[in-house]
Amino acid sequence: MILSELGLAIWVSLKTSGLAALAASLLAVPAALFLAGREFRGKRLILLVNQTWMAAPTVVIGLFFYYLLGRRGLLGGLGLLYTQTAMVVGQVVLILPLILGFAYTALRQVDKRARLTALTLGATRRQAGRVVLREARFALLTAVLAGFARAISEVGIAMMLGGNIRSATRNITTSIALETAKGEFQNGVVMGLILLAITLGTNALVQAGLRTRDGE
Amino acid sequence: MSGGVYLLEGVRYAYPASSSPFALEVESLRLGRGQVLALVGPNGAGKSTLLMLLAFLIRQNRGRLAYRDEDPWADEQAMVSARREAVLVTHHPYLFKGTVGDNLAFGLKLRNVPEAERPRRVADALSLVELTGRERTPVQALSAGQAQRAALARAVVLRPRVLLLDEPTAAIDAGTGHRVEAVLRELSREHGTTVVFSTHDFSQATRLADDILYLTDGRRVEFSHENCFSGTAATDGTMSWIEPKPGLRIAFPGQRTGHVTCVIDPARISVRPGDGLGTDAGRNVFAGRITRLDLIDPGSALVRVGGELTFRALVPAAEVEAKGLSLARNVRLEFDPDSVQVSGPPALGKNND
Numbered sequence: 312m313i314l315s316e317l318g319l320a321i322w323v324s325l326k327t328s329g330l331a332a333l334a335a336s337l338l339a340v341p342a343a344l345f346l347a348g349r350e351f352r353g354k355r356l357i358l359l360v361n362q363t364w365m366a367a368p369t370v371v372i373g374l375f376f377y378y379l380l381g382r383r384g385l386l387g388g389l390g391l392l393y394t395q396t397a398m399v400v401g402q403v404v405l406i407l408p409l410i411l412g413f414a415y416t417a418l419r420q421v422d423k424r425a426r427l428t429a430l431t432l433g434a435t436r437r438q439a440g441r442v443v444l445r446e447a448r449f450a451l452l453t454a455v456l457a458g459f460a461r462a463i464s465e466v467g468i469a470m471m472l473g474g475n476i477r478s479a480t481r482n483i484t485t486s487i488a489l490e491t492a493k494g495e496f497q498n499g500v501v502m503g504l505i506l507l508a509i510t511l512g513t514n515a516l517v518q519a520g521l522r523t524r525d526g527e
Numbered sequence: 528m529s530g531g532v533y534l535l536e537g538v539r540y541a542y543p544a545s546s547s548p549f550a551l552e553v554e555s556l557r558l559g560r561g562q563v564l565a566l567v568g569p570n571g572a573g574k575s576t577l578l579m580l581l582a583f584l585i586r587q588n589r590g591r592l593a594y595r596d597e598d599p600w601a602d603e604q605a606m607v608s609a610r611r612e613a614v615l616v617t618h619h620p621y622l623f624k625g626t627v628g629d630n631l632a633f634g635l636k637l638r639n640v641p642e643a644e645r646p647r648r649v650a651d652a653l654s655l656v657e658l659t660g661r662e663r664t665p666v667q668a669l670s671a672g673q674a675q676r677a678a679l680a681r682a683v684v685l686r687p688r689v690l691l692l693d694e695p696t697a698a699i700d701a702g703t704g705h706r707v708e709a710v711l712r713e714l715s716r717e718h719g720t721t722v723v724f725s726t727h728d729f730s731q732a733t734r735l736a737d738d739i740l741y742l743t744d745g746r747r748v749e750f751s752h753e754n755c756f757s758g759t760a761a762t763d764g765t766m767s768w769i770e771p772k773p774g775l776r777i778a779f780p781g782q783r784t785g786h787v788t789c790v791i792d793p794a795r796i797s798v799r800p801g802d803g804l805g806t807d808a809g810r811n812v813f814a815g816r817i818t819r820l821d822l823i824d825p826g827s828a829l830v831r832v833g834g835e836l837t838f839r840a841l842v843p844a845a846e847v848e849a850k851g852l853s854l855a856r857n858v859r860l861e862f863d864p865d866s867v868q869v870s871g872p873p874a875l876g877k878n879n880d
Contacts, residue, residue, distance in 0.1 A: 422621055424617065424619070424620075424621035425621055425623065427584065427617065427621075428617070428620070428621045428623070429633075430584060430610065431582055431584065431610070431614060431615040431616075431617070432614060432633055432634040432637065432681070432682075432685070433607065433610050433611035433614070433634055433637045433638065433685070434637055435603070435607050438637065442623065445623075445624075446623065446624055
């Protein structure tokens with residue numbers, strides 16, 4: 312495996328997982344803020360479904376989107392199958408419940424007086440919501456990084472929706488699968504170590520965030 | 528109500544999903560500029576609820592609450608504007624994560640106070656509560672008393688028209704409490720700030736406030752000094768020698784030491800005809816004569832009883848007739864120790880509240 316290919320696979324991994332973490336956070340954090348701040352009928356069911364969704368196997372999500380985005384699928388006309396966009400979409404669906412669950416827990420743990428205090432000091436409802444998010448910022452960062460780590464280390468969605476196309480959708484995990492299938496265990500191990508280094512770095516950031524939060 | 532700050536008429540508030548009736552019922556209340564009002568009453572009397580209403584954090588279910596002749600709930604803009612003028616400091620104030628300076632700057636940013644002006648205002652407010660130079664102190668490094676003062680400074684820095692405080696000196700030592708009182712007095716007198724505060728300390732209420740609103744079970748109780756007595760806690764910890772009537776005692780719950788003030792809830796004083804019956808002060812039984820009897824609403828009457836001590840009791844109207852209570856009638860008053868609200872230093876190691 313030549314170095315440029317290796318670099319490209321790392322870049323594809325970082326790009327697709329980063330975008331997926333960003334998109335999932337933009338959806339999950341406001342949803343978590345809504346759920347954490349209100350009591351309504353059906354909320355427990357939503358949380359139960361979310362928890363179940365967290366355990367969904369990546370290949371099942373991959374399979375679902377494979378049929379959806381495939382030529383004969385409902386969204387086949389978009390031509391997204393075997394593109395980085397399809398990988399991002401699949402990964403968003405994979406990590407959305409994870410970020411939502413973590414963010415919900417983080418926001419529930421924020422002292423209820425934080426929002427009330429912001430309102431008493433003249434904040435609008437939106438500004439008070441931002442205060443709550445700020446009070447939980449380290450725990451929310453943890454949620455986002457956990458989502459990123461999950462996305463970058465999965466292989467089922469990347470393989471089924473990306474197709475492992477060289478210089479296009481091949482990322483670290485699909486490269487490992489390919490190199491191993493070819494009998495190039497050495498290359499697979501190197502890629503595995505790189506992936507481990509990235510996830511280790513992400514987890515270190517998560518731990519640092521937790522330590523900072525606990526220290527406050 | 529020209530020049531008035533608040534006007535409440537027939538205000539009722541019930542907490543959502545509460546099976547009990549209204550948590551607060553205020554028939555009439557007017558507050559003007561620079562006025563200091565103390566809210567006194569037992570726990571659960573509705574003091575905090577009234578403060579939340581005055582801070583526009585909850586909306587009355589019935590009645591009218593006008594702020595500076597306007598309806599603060601007219602729209603979102605009016606509500607936020609009103610909230611920016613009437614700032615509440617809660618019982619256990621919450622300080623945002625970060626530094627003391629961050630906390631004080633929060634409200635200033637919301638009000639678009641120029642950045643250049645903020646440090647001076649923050650420093651002035653901190654100096655007022657004797658926290659000079661604490662701008663960069665992380666909030667978790669503050670003691671409970673310092674946190675309480677920082678929360679007060681966070682409200683004061685905004686120069687609000689109205690300052691609402693829920694038991695502002697409950698968690699701080701006497702020295703700091705006096706400093707807080709001085710700040711409130713100064714805000715009211717020098718800056719015309721309207722101050723409303725709740726307290727269990729009746730002597731603080733009389734020291735600071737122009738008016739005292741006594742609440743019990745969410746209702747305003749016609750209060751007068753008749754039901755307020757000061758004295759020294761007795762050695763057995765359950766009685767108080769009443770001045771200027773040595774020999775008379777009032778039993779109250781818990782134990783106190785030193786100088787105490789007792790306020791008796793008028794709604795919990797029972798009045799019975801009692802010709803020839805004497806006082807048994809140790810058991811909160813007092814003899815007297817009805818000197819005034821006013822029907823205050825269709826359901827109840829205020830009965831003023833003079834004797835060795837003067838009391839005012841709130842009696843159901845039906846009882847007035849049934850018991851034959853009338854002017855100049857000799858009566859016997861009785862009240863449970865639990866109906867006595869007492870302020871003063873608690874006995875060491877005892878929980879009096």
